[in-house]
Structure formats: structure tokens, C-alpha cells
Amino acid sequence: MDVSFILVILLFGAGATWFVGDKLAKTAALIFSAAALAATLYVIYRYNLGQKVSFIYLWNQSPRIFLGFQADGLSLTMTLLTTALTPIIVLSSFGNLFPKSRAFYALILFMAFAMVGTFLSVDGLIYYVFWELSLIPIYFIALIWGNGDAEERKKAVIKFFIYTFAGSLFMLVAFVYLYQKTGSFLNLHLYKAMLSAKEQTWIFAAFFLAYAIKTPIIPFHTWQANVYQKAPAAGTMLLSGIMLKMALYSIIRWQLPITPWAANEYKYIVIGLCLAGVIYGSVLALKQTDLKKLLAYSSLAHVGLIAAGVYTLTLDGLRGAVLQMVAHGFVVVGLFFAAEVINRRFNTGEITQMGGIRVQSPKFTSMFMILVLASVALPGTFNFVGEFEVLYSLAQANIWLAVVGGTTIILGAFYMLRMFQHVMLGEKNEKFFADVTVTEGAVFVIILAVLLFFGLYPKPITEFVTPELEKVLVFINRFNK
Amino acid sequence: MDILIAVAILGILSLIAEIFNLRKAIVPVTVIGLIAVLGHAVYKAMYGTTLLNWELDESQYFNMVQSTKYGLAFSSLFILLTIFLVTLSADFHKNHQPKISDFVAIKLFLLTGAIAMVTFGNMAMFFLGIEILSISLYVLAASEPKNVKSNEAGMKYFLMGAFASGILLFGIALIYGATGTFDIPTIMSLNNANLPSWYTIGSVLIAIGLLFKIAAVPFHFWAPDVYEGSPALTTATMSTLAKVAAMASFFKLITSLNPHLPGFLTTINIVAVLSMIVGNLIALRQINVKRMLAFSGIAHAGYMMLAFQFLDYTNAQANLFYYAAAYALAGIAAFAVVLSVCGNKGNEEIYNFNGLGKTNPLLAGILTCALLSMAGIPIFSGFFAKFFLFDQVLDKGRLILVIFAVISSIISVGYYFKLILAMYTKESTEEVQPVPVAYTTVAVASIALNIIIGLVPSFVMSLVR
Numbered sequence: 001m002d003v004s005f006i007l008v009i010l011l012f013g014a015g016a017t018w019f020v021g022d023k024l025a026k027t028a029a030l031i032f033s034a035a036a037l038a039a040t041l042y043v044i045y046r047y048n049l050g051q052k053v054s055f056i057y058l059w060n061q062s063p064r065i066f067l068g069f070q071a072d073g074l075s076l077t078m079t080l081l082t083t084a085l086t087p088i089i090v091l092s093s094f095g096n097l098f099p100k101s102r103a104f105y106a107l108i109l110f111m112a113f114a115m116v117g118t119f120l121s122v123d124g125l126i127y128y129v130f131w132e133l134s135l136i137p138i139y140f141i142a143l144i145w146g147n148g149d150a151e152e153r154k155k156a157v158i159k160f161f162i163y164t165f166a167g168s169l170f171m172l173v174a175f176v177y178l179y180q181k182t183g184s185f186l187n188l189h190l191y192k193a194m195l196s197a198k199e200q201t202w203i204f205a206a207f208f209l210a211y212a213i214k215t216p217i218i219p220f221h222t223w224q225a226n227v228y229q230k231a232p233a234a235g236t237m238l239l240s241g242i243m244l245k246m247a248l249y250s251i252i253r254w255q256l257p258i259t260p261w262a263a264n265e266y267k268y269i270v271i272g273l274c275l276a277g278v279i280y281g282s283v284l285a286l287k288q289t290d291l292k293k294l295l296a297y298s299s300l301a302h303v304g305l306i307a308a309g310v311y312t313l314t315l316d317g318l319r320g321a322v323l324q325m326v327a328h329g330f331v332v333v334g335l336f337f338a339a340e341v342i343n344r345r346f347n348t349g350e351i352t353q354m355g356g357i358r359v360q361s362p363k364f365t366s367m368f369m370i371l372v373l374a375s376v377a378l379p380g381t382f383n384f385v386g387e388f389e390v391l392y393s394l395a396q397a398n399i400w401l402a403v404v405g406g407t408t409i410i411l412g413a414f415y416m417l418r419m420f421q422h423v424m425l426g427e428k429n430e431k432f433f434a435d436v437t438v439t440e441g442a443v444f445v446i447i448l449a450v451l452l453f454f455g456l457y458p459k460p461i462t463e464f465v466t467p468e469l470e471k472v473l474v475f476i477n478r479f480n481k
Numbered sequence: 482m483d484i485l486i487a488v489a490i491l492g493i494l495s496l497i498a499e500i501f502n503l504r505k506a507i508v509p510v511t512v513i514g515l516i517a518v519l520g521h522a523v524y525k526a527m528y529g530t531t532l533l534n535w536e537l538d539e540s541q542y543f544n545m546v547q548s549t550k551y552g553l554a555f556s557s558l559f560i561l562l563t564i565f566l567v568t569l570s571a572d573f574h575k576n577h578q579p580k581i582s583d584f585v586a587i588k589l590f591l592l593t594g595a596i597a598m599v600t601f602g603n604m605a606m607f608f609l610g611i612e613i614l615s616i617s618l619y620v621l622a623a624s625e626p627k628n629v630k631s632n633e634a635g636m637k638y639f640l641m642g643a644f645a646s647g648i649l650l651f652g653i654a655l656i657y658g659a660t661g662t663f664d665i666p667t668i669m670s671l672n673n674a675n676l677p678s679w680y681t682i683g684s685v686l687i688a689i690g691l692l693f694k695i696a697a698v699p700f701h702f703w704a705p706d707v708y709e710g711s712p713a714l715t716t717a718t719m720s721t722l723a724k725v726a727a728m729a730s731f732f733k734l735i736t737s738l739n740p741h742l743p744g745f746l747t748t749i750n751i752v753a754v755l756s757m758i759v760g761n762l763i764a765l766r767q768i769n770v771k772r773m774l775a776f777s778g779i780a781h782a783g784y785m786m787l788a789f790q791f792l793d794y795t796n797a798q799a800n801l802f803y804y805a806a807a808y809a810l811a812g813i814a815a816f817a818v819v820l821s822v823c824g825n826k827g828n829e830e831i832y833n834f835n836g837l838g839k840t841n842p843l844l845a846g847i848l849t850c851a852l853l854s855m856a857g858i859p860i861f862s863g864f865f866a867k868f869f870l871f872d873q874v875l876d877k878g879r880l881i882l883v884i885f886a887v888i889s890s891i892i893s894v895g896y897y898f899k900l901i902l903a904m905y906t907k908e909s910t911e912e913v914q915p916v917p918v919a920y921t922t923v924a925v926a927s928i929a930l931n932i933i934i935g936l937v938p939s940f941v942m943s944l945v946r
Contacts, residue, residue, distance in 0.1 A: 060938055060939045061939055062796070062939075062942075063869070063872055103842075125868070128859070129860055129864070130859075132858055132859045132864070133859055133860060135858075136853070136858065140905070143902070143905060143906060144838075144905055144906075150906055153906075154902055154906055158895075158898055158902065161894065161898065162891065162894050162895065162898075165858070165891060165894055166891040169887045169890060169891060170887065172868070172871070172887075173871065173875075173880075173883055173884070176868070176871050176872050176875050176883070177875055177880070179872065180872075180875050180876055
């Protein structure tokens with residue numbers, strides 16, 4: 001069994017979920033996503049034993065395109081993040097009654113399929129195909145099952161689609177250009193391409209456009225908050241939990257090793273943009289009155305910090321970024337789920353209409369509290385490990401960068417705790433707030449268990465990703481002796 | 482030549498069937514006959530021989546027809562498209578049942594014209610082909626005599642088309658004057674650097690005539706009106722079969738004539754870029770689906786004209802063929818859905834598609850796939866088609882052309898998604914009407930083929946290479 005098996009399970013699961021009908025769809029989706037998770041764990045187990053789990057097949061002779069899925073520490077970590085979050089996201093939607101639910105759950109699985117494909121592909125073109133493919137399901141999920149005014153939602157979603165599509169097309173041009181240079185789309189061949197400074201700059205820019213829009217990095221972020229707010233909870237979780245990690249992963253996997261000279265040359269400009277996003281996201285988060293929008297801007301701030309860590313081009317920065325990607329994936333899914341839990345009961349996203357929940361639901365309050373603390377990177381949570389390492393790498397580059405980046409923790413603590421105070425504490429709310437159901441509780445418990453376990457013992461993940469990141473660093477440093 | 486004769490015989494048979502009152506059998510018999518011819522053509526394109534080893538000696542026909550791989554591959558595509566179009570016509574013309582043999586026969590003659598346009602070895606054959614194709618289309622465009630718009634479309638198309646044919650014929654005459662022959666291989670063998678200047682003028686005139694036929698900017702003004710006014714099935718024929726046939730013969734003819742004119746390729750490129758940008762920009766403002774697809778077709782003609790930038794000729798042929806197949810199959814699928822939604826009511830505004838996602842999810846899904854393919858989103862073959870063309874153009878080092886193509890692709894997403902949004906976010910206003918099985922079958926088959934050729938591009942391109 002190799003990695004392609006995970007993809008087969010997810011794709012087959014998407015089809016099966018569609019065919020079993022509306023009643024059984026959610027169960028089928030849960031079973032298949034759990035099967036994909038089990039397959040991922042088995043593949044990782046085999047990979048650790050040193051067995052061959054990669055898959056490669058020459059799909060097209062001219063131009064030479066390989067259907068190749070490479071398993072290594074980095075790609076398997078991201079695959080595991082996807083396949084672990086998918087059942088959680090499916091489970092978190094159990095409380096919602098969606099019309100046409102078979103299409104909804106099938107699209108979630110299809111989305112997971114596309115994202116896993118993006119993480120595993122070694123061939124630039126196949127990678128691009130999966131990258132674009134993941135846009136279609138999220139587009140329909142946000143469009144059909146989203147909330148709020150239909151006209152506004154349409155505008156937000158189409159803007160998101162055109163933005164990301166536009167960015168990716170330039171990436172495609174870059175890939176085709178690289179193919180002309182090297183005669184191959186395989187990443188190892190592209191890493192060895194000898195590109196002039198000018199070529200590197202343009203290719204770096206083309207990749208940057210695609211990734212900056214998807215991440216998003218300022219000033220390409222304008223689609224984000226609206227889409228996060230309008231999309232259904234599951235869609236927001238997919239977007240913020242996994243999809244934006246596609247961009248961050250791609251920076252490490254494709255952009256930096258292919259154009260190391262440009263990455264080094266423009267490193268401070270890009271880090272500046274990322275950190276501007278940190279400040280900007282934090283300040284805007286302070287101002288928000290809509291819970292999902294607040295979380296969206298806080299996500300913008302955290303992601304900006306992760307991207308800054310990646311662009312430091314140091315082992316600490318890359319590793320911190322990968323850890324933080326995983327941690328942020330879990331915590332943001334948990335936070336958006338908490339927002340959804342409140343939305344299910346109060347039917348609103350306005351923070352001013354909330355408050356006084358703690359008195360009615362102690363269990364939910366304590367779990368939400370831990371999530372909030374994890375999101376502000378309290379020591380002992382997984383987020384602390386990643387955020388600390390990223391800040392450390394920024395400090396190595398320039399101490400002032402770390403100072404600016406550190407504001408995300410201070411401001412984050414401020415707006416998150418204030419949000420918690422307004423949403424949960426205070427006089428008992430007039431509206432009834434039932435405590436969490438079993439499935440809702442299960443989602444929170446799984447997420448919190450992951451966050452706390454790796455917060456106290458991050459070694460398995462650090463050891464798993466470090467060798468691969470070191471290999472990537474060799475390619476990144478080939479021009480900078 | 483054998484394919485050409487077989488298709489012509491089928492056309493005559495369908496006329497004879499009318500006399501013997503076998504009206505019901507016309508469509509099934511034609512489809513079965515065409516499938517047999519398709520098998521023959523594909524086999525010949527793949528292996529270079531025929532299945533039963535009977536072959537017509539082409540030299541006996543004075544090399545009027547050359548069975549090159551390029552010609553055979555395109556012929557197979559045309560036959561496939563005609564199979565779909567004929568299948569659609571049974572239900573589309575059910576109010577004009579007595580005329581069904583005419584409609585089918587005209588489509589088959591149109592097919593012979595299209596095949597002649599890609600397999601010609603002689604200018605005369607080429608001109609015959611393009612005239613057969615055009616005259617069939619004039620008739621089909623005006624085939625609803627009581628509809629003013631259809632009359633307008635037929636008249637407009639005829640006047641403009643006849644004018645373009647005149648220019649084309651003048652170009653052919655000048656080339657004959659310069660070389661003394663209509664035979665394409667002979668013309669190619671002459672060293673055209675030493676030819677008199679009217680050889681170049683003739684080539685340019687031929688190019689203009691064909692640019693009109695493929696509706697490239699600035700020769701596109703007829704297309705939106707004619708597409709809108711014609712019966713929907715005729716529009717489907719024009720925007721898939723006729724456009725692809727004209728494009729294929731344009732490519733074959735111009736690369737064979739190879740006019741030694743400085744700036745000729747640059748002009749073609751400018752026309753291509755203009756077609757892409759103008760077509761997509763104007764399509765954004767359309768509310769009639771047929772008009773929108775007309776402008777989108779103009780843009781796609783622009784993309785196909787990128788194939789003129791090549792280092793490797795057979796590779797360029799293969800890329801053009803792949804693009805044409807992907808575009809035409811998506812077009813047929815889209816039009817099959819348009820036919821089933823709008824039927825014969827002569828009103829194809831976007832609001833007809835409101836709520837299709839709820840009332841008929843299958844058709845809505847197919848139209849979505851077709852539009853995504855045209856927009857160039859993976860995994861549909863439209864993406865790979867664009868990718869292969871971009872690859873080829875970058876190979877030649879024309880980055881700027883690719884940038885323009887990419888920008889216009891981004892624009893095109895705007896209007897393709899307008900239709901998708903209408904299907905999935907608006908509520909339906911009319912009651913659901915039953916959709917004929919033939920429409921659904923054609924839609925499913927063509928979109929399935931579109932996706933399949935996206936998964937195995939090497940097979941499709943091996944037909945040409």
C-alpha cells in the first residue's frame with residue numbers, strides 16, 4: 001500500500017457518499033474520512049520502517065508528465081493534517097441539517113482528495129491540477145450552503161475564485177517556463193535548474209502571487225474575511241484549517257528551492273509584508289463585532305507570522321512554520337467550530353448579542369477557554385512550540401522583526417480574551433444555551449487532546465519533519481555559499 | 482477519399498429514405514453509419530491502413546484528397562461531432578417531422594464539406610469543401626422561415642459569407658496565377674522566395690477569408706447576430722463543427738502556403754490576442770447564452786491561433802487538434818444543455834437557467850463541467866489544451882502571448898461563472914419540463930469524452946503525431 005491509496009480512498013469515498021443518498025451521507029463521509037486517516041497512519045508507519053511508499057507513473061510522454069506522489073516527512077505531515085482534520089470537520093457538521101447533504105459531504109471528501117494530492121505531488125503540473133481542483137468544491141460549498149445574504153455571498157465567493165484562479169495561472173506560466181528550461185516538471189529536476197537572477201525574480205514573483213493570494217499575505221487578503229464569514233462552518237474550517245496551508249507548504253516545497261537566489265534577495269521585503277499582515281490582522285481583529293470575522297482576521301495575523309517564519313530561510317523558521325501550520329490547523333478548526341456551536345443556539349454571529357453563556361454551559365466554556373489560550377500560544381499548548389520557534393528564527397534574522405512579530409501574541413491575547421469575555425462571561429443570557437452535545441463534545445475533545453499532547457511532547461513531529469526540511473535547505477542555500 | 486464518399490452516400494441515403502417513407506429510420510441509420518465511418522477513420526489515423534485492407538488509390542483522384550494523419554484525426558473529430566448533432570436533431574426538429582431528412586442530409590453534406598476542408602490536397606477541393614460547408618450553414622441558419630430572427634441570421638450570414646468566399650477565391654486565383662497550379666504539394670515544393678509578389682497577396686487574401694470564417698476579431702461582427710438568430714442546434718453546429726473545421730483548414734493552408742511576408746506571423750498574433758481579449762470582454766456583458774457562447778467562441782479562436790507559434794510542426798498540429806477536440810466536446814455538451822433548457826422557445830436568456838441546479842442537477846452539473854472546461858480549469862481537457870498550447874508558445878519564446886492568454890482566461894471566468902451562479906443560487910421560476918433522453922445522452926457522452934481525453938491526452942495526440 002502506497003500513498004496513492006489515500007487518494008483512492010478519498011476519491012472513492014466522495015463518489016460513494018454521493019450515491020448512498022442524503023440520509024446516510026454523513027455516516028459514509030465519516031467512515032471514508034476515518035479510513036483515509038487510518039491509511040495515512042499506516043503509510044506513515046511503513047515509511048518509518050523504511051519501506052517504499054512513494055508512487056510514480058509516467059502519465060504523458062510529451063510533454064513529460066509524471067503522476068507521482070512523493071512521501072517524505074514534510075508531505076506526510078501535511079497529508080496527516082488533512083486526513084485528521086477531515087473526519088473532525090465531517091463530525092462537526094453533524095449538528096447542521098443541510099439540504100442536499102450528500103452533495104455537501106461528497107464535496108468535503110473531494111476537497112480533501114484534492115488537497116492531499118497537492119501535498120503529495122512531485123510533478124509540477126499534477127501539483128497544479130490538484131491545486132486548482134481544490135478550488136471547485138470549496139467554491140460550491142461556500143456558494144450553496146453558506147449563510148447570510150445570497151447576493152453578497154455570491155460576490156464574495158466569486159471574488160475569491162477569480163482572485164485565486166488569477167494567481168495560480170501565473171504560477172502555471174512559471175511552471176511551463178521552467179519546463180522549457182529543464183525538460184521536466186519533477187521537483188528535484190526543477191530544484192537543479194540554473195536560472196539567472198532575472199529569471200529567478202520573475203518566477204519567484206509568479207509563485208508569490210499564487211501563494212500570497214491563497215495564504216493570504218497583505219495586500220492580497222481582501223477576499224478572506226468575507227468568504228470566511230459567508231461560508232458554512234465546514235467550509236471555513238476547510239479554508240482556514242487546511243487550504244491555506246497548501247500555500248505555505250508550497251512555498252517550502254516549490255517556491256524557495258526553485259528560486260533560492262530571489263528568495264534570499266527579497267527576503268526582507270516579503271517578511272515585511274508578512275509582518276504587516278500580522279499587525280494589520282491583529283488591529284482589525286480588535287475592531288470586529290462579528291465573531292467569525294474576528295477569527296478570520298486573527299487567522300490572517302497568525303498565518304502572516306507563519307509565512308514570515310518560512311521566508312527567513314532558516315531551519316528554525318521552516319520547522320517552526322510547519323509545526324505552527326499543524327497547530328494552527330487544529331486550533332482554528334476548533335475556534336470556528338465554537339463559533340458554529342454558538343451560532344446553532346443563538347443564530348447570530350454578532351458578539352454584542354452574546355454573553356452570559358458560561359453560567360449555562362460550563363463544559364463548553366472550559367473547552368472554548370482552552371482553545372482561546374492555545375490560539376494565543378500559551379506555553380503548554382502546541383501553538384506555543386511553533387510560534388516560539390518562528391519568533392526565534394525571526395530574532396536571528398533581525399531582533400526588530402521578532403519584536404514586531406511578537407505583537408501578535410500580545411495583541412492576540414488582548415483581542416481573544418476580550419472576545420471571550422464578551423461572548424461567554426457576564427450576566428446570564430436571556431436566550432437558552434444548551435451545553436454541548438456528544439458529537440460536539442467529541443470534536444472539541446479530539447482537537448484539545450492533539451493540541452495539548454503535542455504541546456507537551458512535540459518531539460515526534462519535529463523529528464519527523466526535520467530531515468526533509470534539511471534537504472530542502474540544501475537546495476535553498478545552493479546559491480548562498 | 483473513402484471517408485468522404487461514405488459520408489456523402491449516407492447523406493444521399495437519408496434523402497432517399499424520405500422518398501420511401503422511412504422517416505423514422507433516418508436518424509438511427511445515419512448514426513450507426515457514422516459510427517462505422519468513425520471507426521474506419523480512427524483506425525486509419527492510428528495504423529495508417531484500413532481494417533479490411535481495401536483502400537482507394539488517391540493518385541487516381543489527382544491527389545485531390547490527401548489522407549494525412551492530421552486530416553484523418555480532424556475528420557474523426559468532425560464525424561464524432563456530427564454523430565452528436567444528428568442525435569440531437571431528432572428531438573429538436575420534432576415539430577418539423579416531415580423535414581427531418583432534409584435536416585439530417587444537410588448536416589451530412591456539411592460534414593463532407595468539413596472533411597474536404599482538412600484532407601484537401603488541392604486548392605479546388607479546399608474551396609469546394611468550404612463552400613459546401615458554408616452553403617449548408619446558410620440553409621440551416623435560415624431554417625425557421627417563420628422566425629424573423631432566423632431569416633435575419635441566414636441573410637446576414639449569407640451576405641457576409643459570400644463576400645468572404647469572394648475574397649478567398651480571389652486569393653486562390655492569385656496563387657494560381659503565381660504558381661500555375663492548384664496542387665498543394667507542388668505549391669509547397671516551389672521555392673516561394675522567387676515567386677511574384679501576388680503570391681503573397683493571394684496568401685493574405687486567403688487568410689482574411691478564413692479569419693472571417695473562424696470569426697476572429699476584427700472579422701467577427703457577423704457571429705453574435707447569426708449565433709443568436711439561428712435555431713439553437715444550428716448555433717451548436719456553427720460554434721463547434723464549423724469553427725473547428727475552419728480553424729483546422731486555416732492552419733493547414735497557411736502553414737502550407739508559408740507566405741514570405743515580414744510581419745505576417747506578428748499580424749496573426751495580434752489578431753489572436755485581439756480575439757481573446759475582445760471576445761472575452763464583450764462576453765462579460767451578454768445576457769443571452771447563445772450570444773455569450775458566440776463571443777466565447779471568438780476568444781477560443783484566438784487561443785487556437787496561438788498554434789501558429791511553433792518550433793515543431795507536428796507538435797503544433799497535435800496541440801491544435803487537442804484544443805479543438807476539447808473545445809468542441811465542451812461546446813456540444815453546453816449546447817445540449819441549452820437545448821434541453823430552452824428547447825425551441827427561441828429565448829436563451831440567462832434567467833432560463835435559474836435554479837437548474839435544483840430542478841435538474843445532472844444537466845446543471847454537465848453545463849458546469851463544460852463551462853469549467855472552456856474556462857481551462859483542471860481536470861477537464863480544456864485545461865490541458867491550454868497548457869499544451871502555452872507550452873508550445875513558450876517553447877518558441879513568446880512569453881508575452883502567453884501572458885495575454887492568461888489574462889483573458891481570467892476574464893473569461895467572470896462570464897462562465899455568471900451562468901453557474903444562475904444555476905445554483907437563483908430560484909427557478911418555471912415548472913420543470915421533461916428533457917428528451919437524446920439530449921441527456923449526448924450531454925453525458927460528450928462531457929464524459931471531454932474528461933476522458935483530459936485523462937489520456939497522449940492517445941488523442943498520437944492520432945496526429
